Amino acid sequence: MDRVEIERAIGAARVLPVLRTPDAVGAVKAAETLLDAGLDVIELTATTPGWADALAGLRRAHPAAVLGAGTVTTAEDARRALDAGADFLVSPYPAEAVRAVTGEAPFLEGGFTPGEVAAAAGRGIAKLFPAHVGGPAYLRSVLAVLPGARVVPTGGIALRDVPAYLDAGAYAVGVGSDLVKAPDPAKAVRELIEVAK
Numbered sequence: 774m775d776r777v778e779i780e781r782a783i784g785a786a787r788v789l790p791v792l793r794t795p796d797a798v799g800a801v802k803a804a805e806t807l808l809d810a811g812l813d814v815i816e817l818t819a820t821t822p823g824w825a826d827a828l829a830g831l832r833r834a835h836p837a838a839v840l841g842a843g844t845v846t847t848a849e850d851a852r853r854a855l856d857a858g859a860d861f862l863v864s865p866y867p868a869e870a871v872r873a874v875t876g877e878a879p880f881l882e883g884g885f886t887p888g889e890v891a892a893a894a895g896r897g898i899a900k901l902f903p904a905h906v907g908g909p910a911y912l913r914s915v916l917a918v919l920p921g922a923r924v925v926p927t928g929g930i931a932l933r934d935v936p937a938y939l940d941a942g943a944y945a946v947g948v949g950s951d952l953v954k955a956p957d958p959a960k961a962v963r964e965l966i967e968v969a970k
Contacts, residue, residue: 774839776877779860780898782839783879784923784944786814787969788935788962791843791927791949797823803953804831808838810959811966816841816863816947819850825857832858841881848874865902865928867892881925887915894922898944905929909941916942932961936968 774782783789790807792815794800800821807815817828819842831840842854843863848870851862861879864871867889872880882893883900893899901912904926912926926938927947932955938946948965955961 774860776879779839780879780923783814783861783881783898783925786812786839787939787945788812788965789814789816789841789925789927789945789947790952790962791816791818791947792821792953793818793844793949794821794953797821797827800824800827801830803958805834806958807952807962808835810962812962813837814839814841814945816843818843819846819854820844825853828854828859829857845871847871851875863900863927865900872896883927887918890915890922890924891919894919894924898923898925900924900947901926903928904938904947909934909937912938912943913941932965935965939969 792800792803800817804815817824839860841861842859845851845854845862846864846868851871851874862875863881865883879897881898881900883902884890884893890899901924905928923944925945925947926943930948931951935946
């Protein structure tokens with residue numbers, strides 16, 4: 774897939790699972806559950822021990838999935854992620870070092886202020902982080918002055934709040950611990966997919 778196709782896939786998914794787990798085994802297990810449930814876009818975070826190996830294993834097992842590496846803040850981690858098969862990279866804040874080595878891979882650069890989000894959106898898809906601080910109302914206000922910007926709010930978002938962020942104009946919504954900790958993640962995914970249509 775090329776850059777445009779990957780970015781379209783993220784937007785079409787509407788929900789971006791952000792997997793931050795204590796170990797690589799947990800990350801792979803969570804990713805497999807979500808992929809089997811129908812989500813084809815997954816983000817593994819670079820804060821998970823063994824994340825690069827987990828990402829490489831998922832790439833081999835699911836060649837058609839759109840896999841990303843999140844919490845990438847250094848050029849070294851960006852290169853490791855791309856070498857492991859990441860389709861896209863994500864940072865929690867402006868990260869010039871990562872931007873310099875992403876090449877054609879989409880980079881969802883994080884920001885919180887309108888200026889940071891505008892700068893990131895000017896280069897591609899922006900990540901609004903931590904989104905829960907301002908909620909959907911803040912996202913709506915930011916988008917009011919950035920018409921056409923593609924913004925993915927992430928950070929502290931509960932499953933029940935996904936529709937409100939989508940209604941506020943989110944390109945997709947990043948959901949982490951609330952999805953992984955759901956009693957039945959597969960059921961939660963199916964319900965989210967239905968809501969996101």
